[in-house]
Amino acid sequence: MKVLVIGNGGREHALAWKLLDSPKIQTVFVAPGNGGTALDNRLHNVPLTDFNELADFVQKEKIVLTVVGPEAPLAGGVVDVFRARGLRVFGPTKAAAQLESSKAFAKEFMKRHKIPTAAYETFSDAKLAHAYVDKHGAPIVIKADGLAAGKGVVVATTLELAHEAIDWMLLDDKLGVAHNAGGARVVIEHFLEGEEASFIVLCDGKHVVSLATSQDHKRLQDNDQGPNTGGMGAYSPAPVVTPNVHAKVMHEIVMPTIQGMAKDGIPFTGFLYAGLMIDSNGDPRTVEFNCRMGDPETQPIMMRLKSDLFDVLMHATDGTLDQVDLKWDRRVALGVVMAAAGYPLNPRKGDVIKGLPAASADAMVFHAGTTLKDNDVVTSGGRVLCVTALGDSVKLAQQRAYEVLQGVNFDGAQYRQDIGHRAIKR
Numbered sequence: 001m002k003v004l005v006i007g008n009g010g011r012e013h014a015l016a017w018k019l020l021d022s023p024k025i026q027t028v029f030v031a032p033g034n035g036g037t038a039l040d041n042r043l044h045n046v047p048l049t050d051f052n053e054l055a056d057f058v059q060k061e062k063i064v065l066t067v068v069g070p071e072a073p074l075a076g077g078v079v080d081v082f083r084a085r086g087l088r089v090f091g092p093t094k095a096a097a098q099l100e101s102s103k104a105f106a107k108e109f110m111k112r113h114k115i116p117t118a119a120y121e122t123f124s125d126a127k128l129a130h131a132y133v134d135k136h137g138a139p140i141v142i143k144a145d146g147l148a149a150g151k152g153v154v155v156a157t158t159l160e161l162a163h164e165a166i167d168w169m170l171l172d173d174k175l176g177v178a179h180n181a182g183g184a185r186v187v188i189e190h191f192l193e194g195e196e197a198s199f200i201v202l203c204d205g206k207h208v209v210s211l212a213t214s215q216d217h218k219r220l221q222d223n224d225q226g227p228n229t230g231g232m233g234a235y236s237p238a239p240v241v242t243p244n245v246h247a248k249v250m251h252e253i254v255m256p257t258i259q260g261m262a263k264d265g266i267p268f269t270g271f272l273y274a275g276l277m278i279d280s281n282g283d284p285r286t287v288e289f290n291c292r293m294g295d296p297e298t299q300p301i302m303m304r305l306k307s308d309l310f311d312v313l314m315h316a317t318d319g320t321l322d323q324v325d326l327k328w329d330r331r332v333a334l335g336v337v338m339a340a341a342g343y344p345l346n347p348r349k350g351d352v353i354k355g356l357p358a359a360s361a362d363a364m365v366f367h368a369g370t371t372l373k374d375n376d377v378v379t380s381g382g383r384v385l386c387v388t389a390l391g392d393s394v395k396l397a398q399q400r401a402y403e404v405l406q407g408v409n410f411d412g413a414q415y416r417q418d419i420g421h422r423a424i425k426r
């Protein structure tokens with residue numbers, strides 16, 4: 001059978017790579033894919049992004065299942081287009097994707113369904129927003145409403161920074177993203193203390209299966225310094241999610257979300273990613289929802305998944321996830337992102353990547369911002385590679401990932417040296 005993965009990042013390389021494991025799969029197409037999916041001769045890149053052209057391609061090739069990786073096509077309604085044509089697709093509808101695409105929608109939803117999250121208010125009037133911040137003091141968090149690729153959130157440690165953030169989100173045009181086109185809104189919320197974790201589940205509208213837990217590293221530099229990024233590395237499992245915390249997350253956050261969406265008439269199908277803040281009592285709060293898998297969390301998670309992903313996704317699109325029990329490698333997987341010079345603000349493109357290793361049983365280099373040019377693999381985006389390895393402990397997985405990473409190079413490569421540090425200190 002044939003399947004299609006939509007997207008071109010490291011997450012999509014990992015999903016496509018995992019789907020190849022299924023004995024039922026003959027061909028995996030990736031649209032548009034990247035240099036890594038082009039290099040693997042079992043994967044086939046398709047240069048399409050238009051939803052109707054993708055649906056035409058799926059019909060022509062008799063593709064049985066499409067999986068959508070990134071938020072942008074989901075928020076744009078690709079699932080609605082596919083479903084209207086009777087095509088099997090895994091992901092949320094445009095309406096359900098609002099859990100990620102609109103912070104205001106997500107916060108209102110959580111308030112209504114009593115899902116633990118930071119207290120907040122929504123503003124479109126800058127004066128009122130400034131007054132709210134003055135009243136509550138710092139630290140405080142200012143979020144632009146709308147997709148902003150991780151750049152629309154300011155954790156303001158001082159009142160001055162909070163006021164500045166309000167002005168550039170509501171009044172200026174610096175962010176250059178859609179929410180500034182008019183009717184801009186910000187969500188201002190209380191600062192949450194604790195440790196973050198990524199909690200991702202598969203949903204079929206009704207049933208839920210949780211994936212292995214993971215933890216991302218959002219800041220660019222070691223010791224969590226520097227600007228926020230899409231994620232500089234991740235590992236799985238996340239020790240902060242103890243069995244007790246896991247049960248609380250399912251009971252207080254995940255199930256009320258799935259049931260709440262169904263009750264509101266917008267059942268959630270797809271990967272649901274709850275970004276959590278877990279306090280010192282082990283109480284989880286929702287920092288954000290994403291309507292897709294995490295990147296780079298997917299890379300370590302897929303390295304640990306032993307079940308047949310194709311079978312699982314067929315159940316997920318049949319509404320029979322209650323019949324699925326996922327099997328995991330007991331080892332830790334850890335992925336280190338290599339990013340381009342200038343990332344995150346202004347990544348440089350076109351640097352030649354050398355020393356890419358052949359795949360081995362315990363390590364895999366997933367590609368993100370890469371492309372093939374003549375006979376070279378060259379950088380073509382901010383996050384370029386995610387070097388991912390398995391090990392019997394976080395420390396060993398970390399050692400192996402950095403060992404493989406040492407062999408890979410391109411001009412200006414930036415990476416963190418401390419991926420996994422929280423789990424190692426524990």
Ligand code: AMP
Nearest residue numbers: 118141153155189190191192275287288
């Ligand atoms: P978001 O895009 O909403 O996930 O926010 C990006 C990052 O900002 C999160 O991963 C957190 O590190 C931080 N953050 C967001 N909201 C809060 C909050 N209420 N309290 C503390 N940190 C936050």
Ligand code: GLY
Nearest residue numbers: 216231294295296
């Ligand atoms: N790694 C964070 C995200 O995918 O949103």
